[in-house]
Amino acid sequence: MKKIKLHIAYDGTDFSGFQRQPGQRTIQGELENALAILTREEVEIHGSGRTDAGVHAQGQICHFVTKSPIPAEKVAYILRNMLPRDIVAVSSEEVPHDFHARKSAYWKTYRYQIDTRRAPDVFSRRYRTHLPYPVDFQAMREAAGHLVGTHDFTSFCSAKTVVEDRVRTIYRCEIVEEEHGYAIQVTGSGFLYNMVRILAGTLVEVGRKQLDPAAIPAILAACDRTQAGPTFPPEGLILMEVGYHPWNNL
Amino acid sequence: MKKIKLHIAYDGTDFSGFQRQPGQRTIQGELENALAILTREEVEIHGSGRTDAGVHAQGQICHFVTKSPIPAEKVAYILRNMLPRDIVAVSSEEVPHDFHARKSAYWKTYRYQIDTRRAPDVFSRRYRTHLPYPVDFQAMREAAGHLVGTHDFTSFCSAKTVVEDRVRTIYRCEIVEEEHGYAIQVTGSGFLYNMVRILAGTLVEVGRKQLDPAAIPAILAACDRTQAGPTFPPEGLILMEVGYHPWNNL
Structure with missing residues (x-):
């Protein structure tokens, strides 16, 4: 065996x-x-x-x-x-x-990819969500900063989540500017049901000036799914890497 | 109208x-x-x-x-x-x-993309041909240089080609090194049936040391399809751009 x-x-x-x-x-x-x-x-x-x-x-x-x-x-x-x-x-x-x-997984990195071209790129359409709107990267980075750390992420998971303990740690949350688009890359101890898609939906609302980045701490504190942004569609989301302890990472 | x-x-x-x-x-x-x-x-x-x-x-x-x-x-x-x-x-x-x-088309640019990773990249697999072998870019560029110009491309088109006039002009033929792969990019006055896929097949044979770049002029002169390399599969091939005269390019 x-x-x-x-x-x-x-x-x-x-x-x-x-x-x-x-x-x-x-x-x-x-x-x-x-x-x-x-x-x-x-x-x-x-x-x-x-x-x-x-x-x-x-x-x-x-x-x-x-x-x-x-x-x-x-x-x-x-x-x-x-x-x-x-x-x-x-x-x-x-x-x-x-x-x-x-x-044995210690952390995971997910990436949410967005295409901002007016006409979507046919070659990356399966892996990027098409949102042809300008965004304010500075505001998104400010909001991302509020998400980093150990929080109860009840506001950022599906209302159907069955897990009771919704405390997770986000180690990094970066907004990566790309050609004709951008990506939200997030590394955390673990993620709740739909959590990355809701984080992406909320950060893009901030980027589009529909939400103030300073509102994030109150949204986290509310522990209420209706306070955060929409659940973004699955096509833009990629599980990039899973990290293990060195002795499990042979 | x-x-x-x-x-x-x-x-x-x-x-x-x-x-x-x-x-x-x-x-x-x-x-x-x-x-x-x-x-x-x-x-x-x-x-x-x-x-x-x-x-x-x-x-x-x-x-x-x-x-x-x-x-x-x-x-x-x-x-x-x-x-x-x-x-x-x-x-x-x-x-x-x-x-x-x-x-009205004056020129066309095609690109043939190759993935050299050991395991193919799942996100570009639809647009790249998987050939996990090292190639000699210098030899490929030497061969590409022999293809540039006005030639009878009978050796580089499908034996099923019905067009009688097989003289075409290649303006540029570049070997582009990329992350985990490379691309063959070719601009010409027009292309015969399967021509870019045979050019790619022949240039990769050169890159893999199965064919001497100095053999290209004789292959062109032979006007015999069996002299050139294989017809590469369609998935790596992209029509990149069609050029028109400025007054048609409004």
Whole structure:
């Protein structure tokens, strides 16, 4: 028995999210189907977290346990030739048995990408939300500064969130100016349901002068979802990286 | 009656090429269907040239004639909300009646994009061909230099080409080094069937040391398709720009 850590990337556009669901095309479903053929076992994939329908990943991390004699490092290479083109197995390696893709994760970085061209760019349309409006980066950075730190993020998660403890730490929140657009890049200890999409919706409201950056502390304090901005659509969101403790980050 | 010039961009992945074909999803078909609704006329779209199935465009130019009173500049904006997401109407304008998208074209620029990462990048996989091999850029540039100029390109077009006159002029042929890959960018007076895909296939053979750059003049002189390299797949190819005389380039 060995435990294998798998780094995958995917274009979430044509998936009903990460989690396996009967009759739906999902990341977990495609991976488990390919691994069942490869290992001749029933394999259960554990991701660092679920991504919603339409959300992408550059650096999603999974683990699974197998009795298969296939060298751990070869798994990604073989999977690349088995998986559909919108999931790429980037690399694989054996990890200690106490590694867990979700429980061992120390931080995650998400990126929300926005295209401000008048006509959307056809080549990045699957990975950027089209919002052809000017924004005030300075105001957005001021608002982002209020979000950094340890807070109860109840105002910034879906009203359907079942988790009771909504305290999370945001380590960094950057507004990155790009050609014909910008990106909101956020690193935190963990994220609640829809949290990054609501952070993006709120920061863009600030950028468009519909919300004062100084209002953020009161929105956090309210612990009321209706106080923050809209939930932005999934297509602009990418899970960029998952960080592990060095001894789990082999 | 007015003549309207339309700049469009498309992701060719899910199209059976530019040209209208019964029962197939094509660029021309989608445009003509949308314009029929918009203008309440049967509209015929003329492109600067056809692109094959799977080939993309950043700067395809078309024209059509209409009696519709819709202001020419508004056409692109209205089309953007009618067309599927993989075709973008970038801009539109009225042009003189002697403008013709194909006949007035003076030059075209195509770009062939290659991803050299070991695992292909999932976000650009639709627009780059995955060839994870090192290449010798210097040798490729030497070969490209032999292609620039006016030549009979019979060796560099599909054996199925029906056009008799295969003399074309290549004005520029550049090898552009990029992050995790490279691109071959070529500007010419016109291109024969599959010509850019064969140029790319031949230049990459040179880059991989399978062909000597000094062999290019003899390959051109042979006027024999079997002498040049392979026809590369369509996904890496993008029609970047079509050039018109200044007085047609209004």
